[in-house]
Amino acid sequence: MIKTYKSIRGTYDFSPAETYLFNQIAEKARHIFALYGYDEIILPFLEEEGVFIRSVGETTDIVEKQIFRIAKRSETDSDIVLRPEGTAQVVRYYLEHALYKQSDFNKFSYIGAMFRGERPQKGRLRQFHHIGAEAMGSDSIFLDAEMISLSLKLLDEIGITERKLNINTLGCQADKEKFMSLLKKDLSARRNELCPDCQRRLLKNPLRILDCKQEHCKKIAVSFCLSETSGKTYLCKDCDSKFQELLKLFKSSNIDYVYNPCLVRGLDYYTNTVFEITSSSLGSQDAIGAGGRYNNLIKNLGGPDIPACGFALGVERVMLALNKSQAQIAPDVFIAVTGENLRDESFKMLQVLRAANVHCDMDYCAKSLKGQLRYAEKKGINFVLIVAEEEYSQGFVILKNMEASSQEKIKIGDLTEVVRGVVADGEGIA
Numbered sequence: 367m368i369k370t371y372k373s374i375r376g377t378y379d380f381s382p383a384e385t386y387l388f389n390q391i392a393e394k395a396r397h398i399f400a401l402y403g404y405d406e407i408i409l410p411f412l413e414e415e416g417v418f419i420r421s422v423g424e425t426t427d428i429v430e431k432q433i434f435r436i437a438k439r440s441e442t443d444s445d446i447v448l449r450p451e452g453t454a455q456v457v458r459y460y461l462e463h464a465l466y467k468q469s470d471f472n473k474f475s476y477i478g479a480m481f482r483g484e485r486p487q488k489g490r491l492r493q494f495h496h497i498g499a500e501a502m503g504s505d506s507i508f509l510d511a512e513m514i515s516l517s518l519k520l521l522d523e524i525g526i527t528e529r530k531l532n533i534n535t536l537g538c539q540a541d542k543e544k545f546m547s548l549l550k551k552d553l554s555a556r557r558n559e560l561c562p563d564c565q566r567r568l569l570k571n572p573l574r575i576l577d578c579k580q581e582h583c584k585k586i587a588v589s590f591c592l593s594e595t596s597g598k599t600y601l602c603k604d605c606d607s608k609f610q611e612l613l614k615l616f617k618s619s620n621i622d623y624v625y626n627p628c629l630v631r632g633l634d635y636y637t638n639t640v641f642e643i644t645s646s647s648l649g650s651q652d653a654i655g656a657g658g659r660y661n662n663l664i665k666n667l668g669g670p671d672i673p674a675c676g677f678a679l680g681v682e683r684v685m686l687a688l689n690k691s692q693a694q695i696a697p698d699v700f701i702a703v704t705g706e707n708l709r710d711e712s713f714k715m716l717q718v719l720r721a722a723n724v725h726c727d728m729d730y731c732a733k734s735l736k737g738q739l740r741y742a743e744k745k746g747i748n749f750v751l752i753v754a755e756e757e758y759s760q761g762f763v764i765l766k767n768m769e770a771s772s773q774e775k776i777k778i779g780d781l782t783e784v785v786r787g788v789v790a791d792g793e794g795i796a
């Protein structure tokens with residue numbers, strides 16, 4: 367028996383209609399990124415593992431459990447992985463090309479596939495796509511506000527109006543460490559109640575307990591975040607006032623938000639502002655986008671002390687939240703051939719119409735006329751050009767309007783002009 371193949375678990379085949387929707391989303395994103403001054407870059411899928419270990423963090427789920435490693439082809443190869451996210455990679459690019467020397471402020475956008483070996487479920491894939499933006503060189507709270515309003519603007523343009531913006535601040539590195547030590551102190555008393563992974567996290571990186579998939583561990587950590595102890599006592603004056611300023615900016619710009627003191631994000635590089643946008647239509651994997659500040663990442667990856675901030679939307683989740691009936695992509699005109707002796711001439715007509723920018727196609731399967739009309743109807747093609755023996759011998763073809771169930775004879779010499787006319791009327795666009 368010949369083995370048949372299926373797609374890899376956690377990967378997704380986009381149908382033509384889904385690809386069309388994906389491209390429409392990407393096109394909108396590109397338009398808005400240009401409007402906000404973000405320059406698009408295309409970076410490789412492959413990166414050295416260290417880029418993510420030193421940024422996302424050694425004890426995060428992404429690095430500990432989800433990295434796809436590529437087998438070394440020679441002993442001298444570095445440890446290569448499929449990129450799990452874009453931020454650390456953009457910072458690697460920024461540092462490798464010393465872009466901070468060319469300009470003290472840089473804005474980048476990217477659209478591309480990311481890879482994480484997670485347990486697949488609805489909205490959680492092993493290969494998915496990010497639409498993201500990163501800005502390096504400013505610590506202004508107005509940049510945080512721009513990032514958040516940019517991600518909301520993208521969702522608006524795409525058509526997702528039902529969503530919730532969750533926001534929190536981790537404070538600067540010193541604040542974050544204070545927060546972790548308070549969390550560690552509080553949770554140490556309940557160490558035995560934590561799962562083995564979290565007992566380890568408690569020692570190495572207590573913040574990650576908030577990402578634990580075990581409900582009980584999460585509950586313990588959340589109750590700490592909500593408790594008096596954490597009542598933002600870890601925040602220094604400067605970070606607190608910056609956060610208040612950001613919330614004020616939201617109010618004056620009519621941006622609705624929910625302050626969520628338990629939001630820490632599952633990547634280690636964040637400092638200060640962190641945010642997540644959720645959609646209730648998505649079920650358990652409800653985050654459609656997220657981001658925040660990472661003021662120490664550039665320095666930690668060997669660069670100068672430059673503050674930065676960014677976000678990424680998950681395209682597949684955005685598409686799920688859109689829940690759009692699949693877009694029809696159909697040609698405007700279909701050429702129905704009624705005999706093999708007319709195929710040559712029909713093919714020429716097809717070329718002429720395409721050269722005139724008419725979106726058209728023809729039958730390649732020697733179907734009967736009835737079969738060809740049925741095919742055009744199923745595809746949602748409104749105009750069928752019937753090339754029939756008798757009319758053709760008199761210098762005519764028949765143009766059939768499927769929706770109106772009407773037809774007219776048109777002179778072959780007038781073909782392009784007439785067809786372009788009806789299509790331009792919009793009647794032919796599916």
Ligand code: HAM
Pocket residue numbers: 450451452453482484489490491492493494495496498499500653654655656657658675676677678679680681682683
């Ligand atoms: P993240 O939260 O890991 O952040 O990913 C951003 C978004 O990607 C999520 O909100 C979600 O919509 C989508 N996503 C994540 N994992 C999956 C998955 N397994 N399947 C489908 N969709 C997924 C980052 O990656 C940061 N780099 C965001 C950022 C940019 N922060 C600053 N700049």
